[in-house]
Amino acid sequence: MLTLLRRPLREADATSTFYVLTAVAAFAFAACFTLNLVFQYRVVGLDPFQMVLVGTVLEATCFVFEVPTGIVADLHSRRVSVIIGFFLVGVGFAVEGVVATFAAAIVGNVIWGIGYTFTSGALQAWITDEVGEEHVAPVFTRETQLDLAFGFLGTLAAGGLGLIALRVPIVVAGVTLVLLAVAMPERHFHPTPRGDRETFGHLKDQFVAGLAVARGRRVVRVFLLVSVLVGLSSEVFDRLWQVRVLDTFAMPSFLGGDPAVAFTVFALVGSVISLLASGASSRWLPARVVEENPGLPVALAAAAQVVAVVGVALLGNLWLVLAALWLHNASSAFSAPIQATWLNRNLESSSRATVLSMNSQANAIGQVAGGPPLGALATRTSIPVALLVAAVVQLPSVLAFLRVRHSTTRVEVGGAQRG
Numbered sequence: 001m002l003t004l005l006r007r008p009l010r011e012a013d014a015t016s017t018f019y020v021l022t023a024v025a026a027f028a029f030a031a032c033f034t035l036n037l038v039f040q041y042r043v044v045g046l047d048p049f050q051m052v053l054v055g056t057v058l059e060a061t062c063f064v065f066e067v068p069t070g071i072v073a074d075l076h077s078r079r080v081s082v083i084i085g086f087f088l089v090g091v092g093f094a095v096e097g098v099v100a101t102f103a104a105a106i107v108g109n110v111i112w113g114i115g116y117t118f119t120s121g122a123l124q125a126w127i128t129d130e131v132g133e134e135h136v137a138p139v140f141t142r143e144t145q146l147d148l149a150f151g152f153l154g155t156l157a158a159g160g161l162g163l164i165a166l167r168v169p170i171v172v173a174g175v176t177l178v179l180l181a182v183a184m185p186e187r188h189f190h191p192t193p194r195g196d197r198e199t200f201g202h203l204k205d206q207f208v209a210g211l212a213v214a215r216g217r218r219v220v221r222v223f224l225l226v227s228v229l230v231g232l233s234s235e236v237f238d239r240l241w242q243v244r245v246l247d248t249f250a251m252p253s254f255l256g257g258d259p260a261v262a263f264t265v266f267a268l269v270g271s272v273i274s275l276l277a278s279g280a281s282s283r284w285l286p287a288r289v290v291e292e293n294p295g296l297p298v299a300l301a302a303a304a305q306v307v308a309v310v311g312v313a314l315l316g317n318l319w320l321v322l323a324a325l326w327l328h329n330a331s332s333a334f335s336a337p338i339q340a341t342w343l344n345r346n347l348e349s350s351s352r353a354t355v356l357s358m359n360s361q362a363n364a365i366g367q368v369a370g371g372p373p374l375g376a377l378a379t380r381t382s383i384p385v386a387l388l389v390a391a392v393v394q395l396p397s398v399l400a401f402l403r404v405r406h407s408t409t410r411v412e413v414g415g416a417q418r419g
Contacts, residue, residue: 014130015139019121019146024180025086025148030154032093032173033159034267037242038259039166044100048383052239052375054105059235059367060266061113066120078126081118086177087117093174097167113302114267152271159264166260219346220355224362226302226397231366236374241312241325244383247369249318270326277330281337299401301335304328306391306398313387314417 040046040054081257092112096105128136154173161169242263251262281297304327311324343359378386 001380003050006352014127018123018139019143021082021086021180022143023146023150024176025119025155026091026171027150027157027192028093030151030175031158031169031176034155034158035162035166035169035260035263037239038162038246038263039097039100039170039318040105041246042259043166044102044105046102046105046392048240048243048378048386049372049375050105051243052236052371054102054109055235055239056368056371056375057106058109058113059364059371061110062117062120063361063364063368065114076354078122078129081122082126085115085118085120085122086111086180087226088118090174090177090180091115093177094171095174097170107258120279142245148275151270154164155264155267155271162264163258176216217346219343219404222400223343223359226400227359227362228366229397229400231363231368232370233366233374234363235367235371236386236390238310238330238380239371240374240378240383240386244312244322244387245318247383248316249321252318266322266325269322270329271324274329274333278333278337281334294338295401295404298338298342299398300387301331301338302394302398302401304331306395309387309394310389313384313391395405 037051040051046054089112092108092110092115094108095111096108098104099108124140127139131139157172158169161172246259251257251259254264255265308324308328308331312321312328315321315324343355370390374386374390377389
């Protein structure tokens with residue numbers, strides 16, 4: 001079976017194939033997720049706890065299967081891993097959309113979560129092998145541009161298909177990924193040497209090495225702490241803000257009063273605002289601030305996110321709630337490049353990948369640990385109460401960033417500091 005999968009249906013230029021695969025995937029993901037939570041709430045009938053639990057199961061699945069699925073890409077073929085991945089993601093989407101029950105949502109998210117881990121890193125590793133490390137940077141730049149454009153189209157498609165039925169864009173997205181043409185040439189793959197493969201033993205070694213770095217560097221400790229705090233609070237916000245809007249407000253009449261149209265427009269406006277905010281951090285913020293005191297803008301962005309969560313919980317006007325939502329997402333987009341630069345400057349090359357991986361894992365652990373309790377709280381009390389608790393949980397991240405705002409030009413090593 002693996003031998004058959006390793007033979008492309010037809011030879012194709014690797015770069016063009018990479019663009020097609022990533023662009024179509026971006027379209028399908030946007031088409032699925034624009035109205036996915038509305039579908040789960042309105043059609044499947046999930047309560048807040050169940051909606052958060054679905055997301056928690058997805059996070060846990062990705063966390064557990066990241067290593068074993070990576071072995072397929074290392075041992076057999078990047079192409080095999082990508083084909084399996086897209087197929088499983090598509091099947092997972094389709095199962096959730098067609099069956100439309102709580103059990104189907106859980107099973108579908110487990111299936112597509114496993115599929116996502118098959119594609120995670122494999123597609124990027126494949127194109128790097130095919131074009132070479134020295135030529136891959138412009139390919140990734142072009143891919144990002146195409147992903148944004150096709151994601152925008154996918155959002156529009158979700159709105160149009162959602163007018164037929166809320167499940168339609170989810171099923172169409174799944175079928176699209178299952179049928180995605182995989183004419184992937186693989187001319188330069190070489191199995192990863194045994195000592196370099198990602199295994200659970202390797203993951204343990206990474207964790208120990210990352211802890212050693214964190215013990216010696218205050219900035220790294222703060223980022224790991226903040227990642228856990230953000231994970232603890234973000235799952236309930238990400239999964240329930242749409243439910244809060246649907247429960248409290250009527251959809252605008254000039255949008256036809258239809259949730260499919262309304263949430264599509266909300267998503268498009270939010271994407272534009274976040275894109276502008278991301279550009280603002282590099283274009284408008286003085287370089288001196290980022291160089292000398294990045295903790296201040298990052299802390300202000302974290303504070304804006306906390307305020308935005310409180311706003312979504314308490315405000316009684318639809319457009320004010322949406323403004324708070326867009327502020328939350330824009331603040332995250334604004335601070336992301338500053339945080340990335342700040343953290344990387346406080347890491348050495350030998351430990352950079354390890355610490356960045358630990359930072360992502362800390363966020364995932366936070367989501368798995370914080371999602372179900374806050375989801376249960378939302379079901380037993382109300383969504384605004386759960387959101388307020390989430391804001392309180394995230395609040396210490398503001399203070400944490402402020403406390404290290406002056407340590408950006410120093411790297412602490414073994415108790416000493418060096419510039």
